[in-house]
């Protein structure tokens with residue numbers, strides 16, 4: 737456990753995000769081994785259109801539009817890092833915080849686990865299990881490691897495109 741805290745920018749990026757998800761992020765920053773910040777919370781429709789147009793997002797039903805998702809970025813010292821193995825450490829902290837807060841969370845690198853609280857094992861294992869499943873189906877895994885969203889239950893209208901085949 738280290739002494740990390742959310743920056744004022746991170747706290748600003750949490751504005752408008754659902755309180756239960758904010759609670760998990762605030763819990764995770766106290767538990768994480770790897771520092772992180774919140775780079776995106778609520779997204780406007782215009783920004784989502786841009787992201788889809790550029791290929792950075794696959795859906796116009798992003799859960800960022802409704803305040804149900806956050807993107808977290810790892811920091812090593814003061815520098816942001818996209819190194820994947822740092823993100824499963826954040827996911828481990830998010831899992832622990834989700835259990836503490838009693839909130840179901842899904843991670844963008846393990847879409848086959850709709851609620852990370854019930855995954856037994858590390859989140860690295862969860863990601864590898866998702867990747868193996870996709871490959872066994874001859875599909876490319878869709879890894880969005882910075883992304884965390886509130887749990888999805890079947891029949892929710894805001895299920896992202898890349899989720900539908902899993903929940904079908």
Ligand SMILES: [Zn+2]
Pocket residue numbers: 800805806807880882883884
């Ligand atoms: Zn996201």
